[in-house]
Amino acid sequence: MEGNMLRNPEIKGLLLGLLVVLMVMFALGGILFFSLWDSFNRELVEKNISIMGNILSRHPELRDEIIEDFVKESTEDERLTGIEAAEKYGYTVEMPISIIPVIRRYYSRFLGMGIGGIMMGILLSLGTFLFFIRIMYRRIALLSEGAEKIVEGDFTIRLPESDEGAFSKLAHQFNQMSKVLEGNLERLKADRVFLKNITSDISHQLKTPLASLKMFNELMLDEGMDQDTQRQFLIKSEQQLERMEWLIKSLLKMARIEAEAIEFKKEDASILETVKEGVESLRPRAEVKGQQLEIRSVSHDIHFIHDHNWIAEAISNMVKNAIDHTGYGGKIEIEISETPVMVRITITDNGEGIREEDLPHIFERFYKGKDNVHGSGTGIGLALSKVIIENHHGRMAVKSKVGEGTTFIITFLKGII
Known part of the structure; x- marks a missing residue:
């Protein structure tokens, strides 16, 4: 839990901000402390020099001894003698600071600096804390506004996401939820x-x-x-x-199919056998019109993953369309070929052809060309074939010329289920 908390950019930012505040306060405090300490040392030395001058003015013969006593380390006997002499005049280590002017002044300064530093540190820390709290509050407010938008039916709302942290994770999950609801x-x-x-x-x-x-x-x-x-x-x-x-x-x-209520049973099967199944039932229909119906394949061993029954139905609908739009004595050819990456089926007839302005619409449900004279057609067969083929990740294309015939090209990529 602690590790997760420390990954939050807001928490890391807050801790970093507090660390910067502490470092700045420490640096400023150090500068002020050493500045006051230097002033205190100077004033204390000047005070000792004044005392030395006062003694020398009355006892000039003691110049060397007095100067030496001020700069050398005192012995324990000298310290005790000095304490005994000073105590007679009430000058002891327990005496109030206020009696000694130099110490009194610098004590007040050090005390003021300490209190001021503590107050400034508290204020800066509080300001840093409030700054990051404001950032987190803004994110919570954005989340609240986003939730209100979703309640109102606006599922396009998206929250900004950062790289890591609980808020980023929450924003990402919110956006995912919004996308799902929108979808x-x-x-x-x-x-x-x-x-x-x-x-x-x-x-x-x-x-x-x-x-x-x-x-x-x-x-x-x-x-x-x-x-x-x-x-x-x-x-x-x-x-x-x-x-x-x-x-x-x-x-x-x-x-x-369009409602995704059908599960295609795709398996590796021979496309030639699938095409034959879709075409053979239409031979009597072609024979009535004296048409030739031929199936050619570059190999009898062309396989790819597909639902045998549904692809057979798609091929059957397209061949039926070719028979209906090809005159008596016409010819319909189905050719199967392959490359290392795809399987291709072409259905070619020498029938009436399709007008250029009708080509973009022939796969639309119930669409019939302006020159369609076959009133029995429903315009559903090609649309159904297209839906089936696209659900096998296939593509359909058509080329046609009025009076010469039409070619449908179906392409499946191998290895795609």
Whole structure:
């Protein structure tokens, strides 16, 4: 606990400040003391010289002896003789200081210097203490103001942090808490916007198939309708129901991924097998339009860490998009390649192509190009594929030219889970 306390910059500053005050007081006290001591010594010598002069004026024949007595060390006998003689006149070591003028003056000065030094030391120490207390109070006030801001809903508040100390640690934890709360608030806002958007999207996308189903049912209620016509309406109703089912499932998948409610089961697997699984179910769809659907790989042993089922679904959505936007007798090629650092999948068709102004938006949910003539499309497949691939740390790019075809490029970095 003591070690932690001494790491606080405020405590270290306070102790350093007090140490500086003590050193300054000690230095000033020493200077004053030696100055007074020098003055006292001079005045005492001058007093002795005056006494010597007084004696010599009356007994000049004792000049050498008197001067020698003043500068030499006295013997014990001489000291006792002097004490005995002085006591007859009341001059003893117990006599009050006030009787001796020189000692009285310097005693008062030394006493005043001591009291003044103590008072100044107390005042300077108190001032230093109050200075650092004020610094700590300001930090506490900042923390209090920050807490009030958070209570008011402002999570952008940040406290200044120093390198070490309890206040710095507290400020860091406060800032971390503020960041977490701000992030949670942003996620909550994003979730609310997402919920609002997806609710709006679902209701908007279901309007058309629901209206079609309602119309088909109303027509089939006509008792005069023959069985062949009713069968055609039933087939169309089934198609609309399948479209609604696929749309709702895709939206729910995307919502779960974006809400991080899905845990991808990533493992080292063959990307060729994953692509085949995503493509094979679409071959009948391509054969209906007389299209060629080819898969090429530079190696049968290209592996990287991914969720087999989800990547297969992403590839399937993109190939389905290529089939829908490629005419009869067209060609769709899926090519797999790798480098030491990445795996690349390209999906190329010779279909209708995408207008340049539509390219930045094709991965947006429910986006349809201005020239889109395929009314059955929902605009959800590419958006779902993008979400899946980005959750595998992959990147998607697209190149297209109207009338010549489109190429989608998917890139995964190896070793990133």
